[in-house]
Amino acid sequence: MKKLKIVAAVSLVGLVLSGCAATDAPAASGELQTVNVGHVQLAIFSPLYVADAKGYFEDEGISLKLEAIKSGQDAVPLAASGKLDVVVSGFSAGLFSAVETGLNVKVVGSMGVSAGDEEVPPSALIASKALVDDGTITNVADLEGRKVAVAGGAGGTGAFYVGMALEEAGLSITDVELVTLGNPDMPTALANGSIDAAFASAPFWNMPVEDGTAVSLWTTPTGTSGTGVVYGGDFAATDLAQKFFTALTRGAQDLQGDDRYTDENLAIIGAATGQTAEQVAAVPLYRWLPDLAPLPEQLAAMERMWMELGAIVYADPIPEADYVDATFAQNS
Known part of the structure; x- marks a missing residue:
């Protein structure tokens, strides 16, 4: 199959943010300091919402200013320039392209991770039940040469997850035809045969499985995460950077195990995500x-x-030390 040629671009179009970054001016004694956070408004970023609602940021002397963004790719340049202090979003090829061009940002944390063994996972690779029933698709390896839908295109986390599944089956991400499609459109596309498989988030993977139009083939292994926390370089050098992360981890600790589903946490997550x-x-x-x-x-x-797909066009991988800083997690 012809290898995809997709150049990842970093776009600022349509995103206008106001206000000063936390590093612009020191606060008076006892006054809360504002931290500007770009976030994609999804439940996968619940530690941010729980920590905010329960006052954990205020405990650290921080007042959050939350700015809704469409994707991390849009917001990374804003973090690098100081217009945002923190970005909480999914990772994409655009992050690496931005770092390679010299933008000063650091990946400092992860967000939602897969448990791997759950009966009803948050996301899954599904295939058309019609193709399963006639024996065309019996496992992931049978997706070779077929149309597989992913949200975010070749430079998004969906493509990475499909690539993981294919590599486990002895194939490459270039052995399928990736189709860019939003999660809500995937069940219909499977039903009408315009795609053969899809990597979808709940409820858009389990809906077609339950109504008999799809079959689940694979889910992400334990510990897999396509989302995380990015600091602007200037913010990372301030005292607030550790305080922010300490508060954020308190939110995560309130969401361990079945505590994710306490009435209080569900109400907080719902209010933050419009549900x-x-x-x-x-x-x-x-x-x-x-x-x-x-x-x-x-x-x-x-x-x-993403380099293999052509979503990243530079030749040599970036050393992890150039864009990952684990010290905030270690010190929380």
Whole structure:
């Protein structure tokens, strides 16, 4: 199959933010200091919302200013320039391209991680049941040459997850035809045969499985995470950087195990993401590392796969030490 040629670009179009970064001016004694946080408004970033609602940032002398963003790729340049202090979002090929061009940002933490063994995981690779029933697809290896839908295109985390599944089956990410499609459109596309498989988040993977139009083939292994926390370089050098991360990890610690589903936490997550508590509870939540430590080996694997796809165009991998800083997690 012809290798995809996709150049990852970093776009600022359509994102206008106001206000000063936390590093612009020191606060008076006892006054809360503002930290500007760009976030994608999803439940996978629940530690941020829980820590904010429960006052953990205030305990550290911080007042959050939350700015909704469409993707981390849009916000990374804003963090590098100081217009944002922190970005909480999914990783993409654009992050690596930005670092390679010299933008000053650091990956300091992870967000939602897969438990791997859950009966109803937060996301899964699914295939058309019609193709399974006629014997065309019996396992992941049978996806070779077929159309597989991913959100975010070749430079997004969905493509990385599909690549993981294919490599486990002895194939490469270039052995399938990736189709860019939003999660809500995937069940219909599977039903009408315009795609053969999809990597989808709940409820968009389990809905077609439950109604008999799809079959689950694979889910992400334990500990896999495609999301995390990025600091602007200037913010990372301030005292607030550690205080912010300490508060954030307190939010993560309140979400361990079944505590994810306490009434209080569900209400907080719902309010932050525009849902009811019942709607949040109806969809499987990810898990979070108690210290939200970054996962440099996985980031390196993402970079390698996106290079293979052509979503990253530079020749040599970036040393992990150039863009990953685990000290905030270690000191929380």
